[in-house]
Amino acid sequence: MSKGKNSSKNFKGDGKQVSHRGHKYWTHEERQGHEAFQRDIASRKADREARRESRRQVRETNQ
Numbered sequence: 001m002s003k004g005k006n007s008s009k010n011f012k013g014d015g016k017q018v019s020h021r022g023h024k025y026w027t028h029e030e031r032q033g034h035e036a037f038q039r040d041i042a043s044r045k046a047d048r049e050a051r052r053e054s055r056r057q058v059r060e061t062n063q
Contacts, residue, residue, distance in 0.1 A: 026034070
């Protein structure tokens with residue numbers, strides 16, 4: 001058991017232990033969801049860049 005004034009800060013409300021830097025260790029499901037979320041953001045960013053590039057090329061050919 002951890003001792004000291006701030007020992008209660010080492011546990012979040014759900015009872016999961018927190019790392020020494022203060023972030024909660026993620027469960028497998030949370031990590032899976034987060035990685036899928038990051039991939040989704042990256043693919044949307046790539047799509048946006050591709051659309052922007054194609055629009056720029058169309059503008060150059062029209063001039």
